[in-house]
Amino acid sequence: MSQSDISPAELEARLRLHRLPEVGPQRYHALFRAFGSASSALSAPASAWRALGLPPASSEARRNPEVRDGASAAMRWLEGCKQHVLLHDQPDYPALLAEIKDPPPVLFVAGDPGILEKPQLAMVGSRRASRPGLDTAAAFSKCLAGAGFVITSGLALGIDGAAHQGALDIGGQTIGVLGTGLQKLYPQRHRALADAMIANGSAVVSEFPLDAGPLSGNFPRRNRIISGLSLGVLVVEASVASGSLITARLAAEQGREVYALPGSIHHPGARGCHQLIRDGATLVETVEHILEGLRGWRSMPLSTADLFTHSCHPLVQLLQAAPHTSEALACASGWDLPRLLAALTELELDGHVVLEGGRWFARAS
Structure with a gap:
């Protein structure tokens, strides 16, 4: 289980709160803000829950x-090897994910939770992708993983699976985000792929209770x-629907x-990408088109080699003083998160920093 500053009793209370019917991320956070802890929320009177606008079914289900x-079953699961939970108010929670308007308060992780803090590129597309689409997804995934990005996708059939496998094929890292609980993996055809990800330094994650089945509303x-x-x-390839x-x-x-990758005007699987491009997405023909934007190659002075020697790099100096989470390092350095994570990737690839337990450390030169 990931390190945290909360007691086992509070962790179990959070897992109970997380399982209540009609308590999604927004209501969970509302309860947490109102009562300060899951333990206090669970013991609060029903009238207090009603005052927050919680439905009666949620309050009654506490018993x-x-x-x-x-x-209790989730607590036992967390005792297993490579099985973790990340909590919204703990230092090992992914900093970028914490920025969205409704971050999952509980995130189950099978595999290495540390890679959730690394710079990631998501690759998504059709479940019924063409062979050229699958080959393109795999090729882009290999190049991007080789450039230091973690490849994130949804472990679905088609483009998702090709993206995950491409990263694994070159020894890169990849994250699968499920629309089910980790004990109800869907689709089952990707069980071997998920197992390979967990075993080889990657991760499979879900915000849903471990035993949550494949409900259609959970995938969006x-x-x-x-x-x-x-x-x-x-x-990579997608219809308009x-x-x-x-x-x-x-x-x-x-x-x-x-x-978005363009395709033939005669291929239905290209129309969704064309729609995105019309709406302002960047048209991509080569991996360089992505790297130029995300890591500033050849255009923005983000490269550590261009700006600093590693020994005097300001991020390394901050980490030599003390380990930092990505979020704390962004505050200390004044860098925005995308720029910070891009620079940390280059420093990590060159062996000057390392990510352990959700915190960055400077490595001895």
């Missing part, structure tokens, strides 16, 4: 044995996490970059 049993909801974790979203366009719209609303 439901199934809610308590589900939280998880898309905000895919975009929220990432610096930008690349749509594709859920990938939801992810792209959320990315734009969250201030993330949106990229």
Whole structure:
């Protein structure tokens, strides 16, 4: 389980609060703000819940044995190897995800939770992608993972799976965001892929209770996490009705970059990408078009090599004084998060910093 500053009793209370019916992220945060802790919220009178606009079903379910049993089962799950939970008010929570308007208060992670703090690029697209689309997704994923980005997607069939596999194929890291609980992985055809991700330094994550099944409404909801974790979203192949366009719209609303690959005007799977381009997405033909925007290659002075020697780099100096989370380092340096994460990626690739337990450390030269 990830390190945190809360007691086991408070953690179990949060897992109970998280399981209550009709308590999504917004209501969870409202309860947390009102009562200061999940333990206090669970013990508050029903009238106090009504005053916050909570439905009666939510308040009444606090006494439901199934809610308590589900939280206890999650506590046992967290004792397992490579099984963690990230909480919205703890230092190991991903800084970029914390910026969105409705961050998940509880995020279950199977694998390495530390990579959620690394610079990520989301790749999404059609579940029924063409062979050229799948090949393109894999090729872009390999190049971007090789450039130091974590590839984030939804573990769906089609483009998502090709993006995850491409990153793994070159020894890169990738994150799968589920629309189900981690114990109800969907689609099951990607069980081996998910297991390989968990075993090889990547991660599978979900905001839903571990035993939550595949409900159709949960898949669009998880898309905000895919975009929220990432610096930008690349749509490889999508129809105009594709859920990938939801992810792209959320990315734009969250201030993330949106990229789209064009295709043939005769291919229905290209029309969603063409729509995005008409709406202002960056048209992408090569990986360089993404790298120029995200890491400032050849255009913005973000490269550590261009600005500083590593020994006098201001971020390294700050980390030599004390380890920092990404969010704390952004505050201390005055750099915005995208620029900060891009620079940290280059420093990490060159062996001058390392991310451990949600905090960045300077490495001895």
